Amino acid sequence: MPELIPILSKTAIDARVEEIAHRISEDYRDRDLILIGILKGAFIFLSDLIRHLTIPVKVDFMSVSSYGNGMSSTGQIRLHKDVELDLKNRDVLIVEDIVDTGVTLAYLVDYLKSSGAASVRICALIDKRERRQAAVAVDYAGHVVDKGFLVGYGLDYAEFYRNLPEIYHLKL
Numbered sequence: 001m002p003e004l005i006p007i008l009s010k011t012a013i014d015a016r017v018e019e020i021a022h023r024i025s026e027d028y029r030d031r032d033l034i035l036i037g038i039l040k041g042a043f044i045f046l047s048d049l050i051r052h053l054t055i056p057v058k059v060d061f062m063s064v065s066s067y068g069n070g071m072s073s074t075g076q077i078r079l080h081k082d083v084e085l086d087l088k089n090r091d092v093l094i095v096e097d098i099v100d101t102g103v104t105l106a107y108l109v110d111y112l113k114s115s116g117a118a119s120v121r122i123c124a125l126i127d128k129r130e131r132r133q134a135a136v137a138v139d140y141a142g143h144v145v146d147k148g149f150l151v152g153y154g155l156d157y158a159e160f161y162r163n164l165p166e167i168y169h170l171k172l
Contacts (some may be wrong), residue, residue, distance in 0.1 A: 002157075002170055002171065002172050003170075003171040004151070004152075004161075004164075004168040004169070004170060004171075005148075005168055005169040005171060006166060006167075006168055007145065007148070007150060007166075007167045007168055007169050008143055008153075008166060008167040009166055010165045010166050012143075013125070013142070013143075013153060013166070013167065014048070016125075016142045016143060017045065017048045017049055017052060017125075017142065018052045020049065020123065020140050020142060021049050021050075021051075021052030021053050021054075022052070022054075023140060024049075024053060024055075024093065024123065024140060025053050025054040025055045028055055028057075028091060028093075029055055031055075031091050032089075032090050032091060033055065033057045033058070033090075033091045033092075033093060034057065034058045034059070034060060034085055034087060034090050034091070034092050034093070035049075035050065035057050035058070035059045035060075035093050035095050036059075036060050036061065036062055036083055036092060036093070036094050036095065036112070037059065037060075037061045037062075037095045038061075038062055038063070038064065038094065038095065038096045038097070038108070039061050039062065039063040039080075039081065040063070040154070040156070040162070041096070041097030041098065041154045041155055041156065041162070042095050042096050042097045042125075042154060043061075043154060044097075044153055044154035044162070045095065045097055045125045045142075045153065045154055046059070046095045049095065049123070058085055060083045060084055060085045061081060061083070062079070062081055062082060062083055062108070063079075063080035063081035064077055064078065064079050064080065064104055064107070064108065065077070065078050065080065066078070066101075066103060066104045077103065077104055077107045079111075083112075083115070087112060087115045087116055087117040088115070088116035088117070089116065089117075089118050090117055090118055091117070091118055091119045091121075092112050092117040092118075092119065092120045092121070093120075093121050093122075093123050093139075093140075094108055094109070094112070094120065094121070094122050094123065095123050095124075096122065096123070096124045096125075097124070097125050097126065097153075097154045097155050098124060098125065098126040098127075098128055098150065098155060099122070099124045099126070099127050099128065099132075099136060099138050099141075100128050100130075100131055100132075101131050101132060101133040101134065102132050102133060102134035102135070102136040103133055103134045105122060105134070105136045106134035106135070106136050109122070109136065121137075121139040121140070122136060122137065122138050122139050122140070123138075123139065123140035123141075124138050124140070124141055124142065125142040125143065125153070125154075126141075126142060126143055126144075126145055126150060126155070126167070127141040127142075127143070127144045127145070128144075128145045128146070128147070128148075128150070129144070129146070130146060130147040130148075148169035148170075149169065149170045150167055150168065150169060150170070151164065151167070151168055151170045152164030152165070152166050152167045152168050153165065153166065153167050155167065157170055
């Protein structure tokens with residue numbers, strides 16, 4: 001049976017999401033912002049985040065994968081769902097659950113810039129630097145975590161555990 005070791009409480013997550021939303025609202029005041037949630041993991045974080053924003057935003061989604069059902073990246077990025085909104089000359093904020101190797105986000109930043117976005121920045125609930133392979137700047141990081149395979153609050157292992165309200169280190 002897998003062991004779940006608590007890492008971040010619901011209270012800590014909620015407080016940090018509110019702080020990030022305040023910063024984004026200040027940074028993008030009077031600008032034309034599109035949030036792009038990366039499915040599936042970011043949907044819970046994104047839904048909580050937008051409820052705290054005080055600026056008008058548009059929301060779209062992308063689906064990419066590099067993990068499959070394992071605990072490590074395959075290194076091959078697959079685009080499953082592209083954005084539907086026109087990004088030309090718009091500020092884009094990628095909303096991600098976790099930045100791990102950074103390879104997928106480096107790909108996404110380049111991809112979205114090539115779509116004509118005026119700017120592309122990254123907001124991630126978890127910035128995990130243990131296995132970073134690509135230099136990506138996480139402009140809005142909820143929590144920096146040194147290591148571990150994390151689940152809960154949208155983060156999954158083989159599609160399980162997303163529903164947990166807190167974040168845990170999964171030990172198999």
